[in-house]
Amino acid sequence: MNYWKAVFAIAKKDVISELRNREIISSVLLFAVLTLIIFHFAFTADQKTILSLAPGMLWVAFAFSGVLSINRAFISEKEDNCMEGLLASPVSRDAIFLGKAIGSIVFMLIIEIVVFPVFTLLYNVSVINPIVILVTLLATIGFVSIGILFSALAVNTRAREMVLPILFLPTVVPLIIAAVSATSVILDGGKFSDITQYMLIIVAFDIIFVTVPFILFRYIVEE
């Protein structure tokens, strides 16, 4: 009981704290939308080509704005020197990991909620589809979970803004490829049964990307 109370308290604190810092949320959202606008002007292609490029463009926007938001997960603890306060409290390290991950997933979902309609408006491709949303949600869980581990690792390095994407993006490539492929099939008129193999890959990576940080997190945040 106390475990989950602590997990949700950490997640809630992170979300409130980040939303109050309007500079962060607005710059991350602006970055995601700008990425889509740049692609819009870069690719002056017909609708069929746009449809084939759409999932990739969508995930480029998610991935790069996601890196920015995941980077924040521990910077706020570092700026306020609060990490030791968390470590000294009677909360297990994996509860801290889960709280941080849930907080960042919520933050990333906010980005996705904004990006989806903007994308639909710019490219005239409706990505607001229950299966696309499910694919995005599942991929976000794995993406953020492993990102939190790398964020905790990178936060104490001098060039943390550089270190995180260098370590993190190559690791999540298989997950992004599976999400892009699944989204592509659905936007092309496919059904859920057509993306089963991609969904299995996403779920498998979710399990790995949640379990591994859950176990390793304590070794990274302690001395």
Next chain:
Amino acid sequence: MSYAIECKDLTKRFGDFKALKNVNLSVDKNRILAILGHNGAGKSTLIRVLSTIMHPTEGKVFIDGKELKEDDTLLRSKIGLLSHNSYLYSNLSAKENLKFYSSLYNLKDPDKRIDEILKKVNLYDRRNDRVGTYSRGMTQRLSLARALLHQPSILLLDEPETGLDRDSMELLWEIVRTDDTERTVIFTSHNFQSTVKICDEFIIMKKGSVVHRQDNNGITESDLEKIYSEVNEGKK
């Protein structure tokens, strides 16, 4: 009867450097122990090891007779820590910060306790203001409220007077002494005046070792200064 805190052959290494060298220390329950020593003597490292933020390289720590393990959440709930850092989130209000920590410490009826402790540190009127707008003294008082929130039986204070004016210092010690809970207090300090007033006993650390231990017994500030100088010059 078990000690509130007991260290056995405690050693902490950072690479080749030994910050703590075979520290053996036992503190009875409900005592106030002051840790004195020059900068780099190992005072803060000792506090950090006792608070479980750091793990000892060698040796053992016992809290209420139970050995402190790496992920012992139950023993950690008995400890309150006031460090150089406030551990407070500048974007959150005083009340939100304490509410957050009350969830981590699983407090029953947190709102009542939060109001009570905020009144005690004279911050009740500013409870909804963001901590980022607080002065150093107010932040330190709120940090003390955070450390005392869960009514710990052991309170660790690492140079709690840093940056405080005289009034704030007096208020800080008054709160520590008059809080209802019976507790053992261990604090580090460079201030001999408050040390002789507050502590029941004191130790002096030098180069990672405890080199002197003495009961207070009404010692004066000048006596303490003399002892401190002699110990550090190696005469005692």
